[in-house]
Amino acid sequence: MRAVQIDRFGSLDVLGLVSASPPEPKDGEVLVRTVATSLNPVDVKTREGVFGETTPLPATLGWDLAGIVVEGARSGLRTGDRVIAMSHQLADGRGTWADLVAVPARAVAPAPAAASLMEAATLPLAGLTALQSLDWLGLSAGQRLLVTGAGGAVGGNALQIARARGIEVDALVSRDEQVAPALEHGAGTATADRRELRSRAYDAVFDTFGAFTTEAVADGGRYLSVATQAGPIPDLSSRGVETVVNQVREDGAGLRELARLVDDGSLRPRVHAVFGLGEIRAAHERLQGGGLNGKIVVVF
Ligand SMILES: NC(=O)c1ccc[n+]([C@@H]2O[C@H](COP(=O)([O-])OP(=O)(O)OC[C@H]3O[C@@H](n4cnc5c(N)ncnc54)[C@H](OP(=O)(O)O)[C@@H]3O)[C@@H](O)[C@H]2O)c1
Secondary structure (H helix, E strand, O other), X not given: OEEEEEOOOOOHHHOEEEEOOOOOOOOOEEEEEEEEEEOOHHHHHHHHOOOHHHOOOOEEOOOEEEEEEEEOOOOOOOOOOEEEEEOOHHHHOOXXXXXXXXXXXXXXXXXXXXXXXXXXXXXXXXXXXXXXXXXXXOOOOOOEEEEEOOOOHHHHHHHHHHHHOOOEEEEEOOOHHHHHHHHHOOOOOXXXXXXXXXXXXEEEEEEOOXXXXXXXXXXXXXXXXXXXXXXXXXXXXXXXXXXXXXXXXXXXXXXXXXXXXXXOOOOOOOEEEEEEHHHHHHHHHHHHHOOOOOEEEEEO
């Protein structure tokens, strides 16, 4: 089968399309034929060697998976079912950029009926990060949330899921062009100028790029960052603000929730551009170029 692997760290040219042995599913694993995947910032960082020794080489890259079940084991999934999954590539080395992927049944869910597999491939990593982070923030309908980096993949999902939960959400984006999409995704207000943010006005802040807009959170609130590379959040305990740098985890139940939100029209997958598997270097280059309004999808 085909797989995108690296055998060393570096720039685009370390990405190779190789012939690899198909996985043999272990007990409790579902074998999926990949139809589409999408790119995430972590894939670029892994390729560049940011995580160094923790990535054994050669490594198949990729976290997102949308495809068709080949073998469902005892998961309740049947051969031919359309599914989505997130594989924690860094933790277990199981990359999804391969024709066949064996994933634990607990990390798989039926794909949304209302989206193509190409669109569904945008959901797993960015969607689960948004969903699990919002769960930690624990806001109720009517409470106020600020999402930073709201024009990005995680931020765009966070806006839409927050809106579906009745949360009053505002957006900090990086560029003026992202203001209109942020408003469309549910932000009450959106700005590219952090000086416009209201002070201590939010019950929670969901920080997707390390903005550290700590003045925006109200005393007694919660501040969550997923920008691990930006380092720890300043200590806000003197103001009674609880903080966390959140790490996404495999979560079939969360994927079911995302699929339900897509099917009821609350969550719209966003595709910026589609590449073929043989164009994986161009796909990486496009992601690194920035200025995206949606995800980079790769089809098999
Ligand atoms: N901890 C975890 O488990 C976890 C999980 C998923 C993602 N992440 C991390 O979370 C981050 C966001 O992921 P993503 O998939 O949403 O990435 P993305 O789609 O690239 O979105 C990032 C967004 O942040 C904006 N941004 C970046 N730097 C900025 C700055 N200095 N000022 C203002 N805006 C800025 C970008 O704007 P432009 O479009 O203008 O560049 C973009 O809209 C990445 O660093 C990723 O590695 C962590």
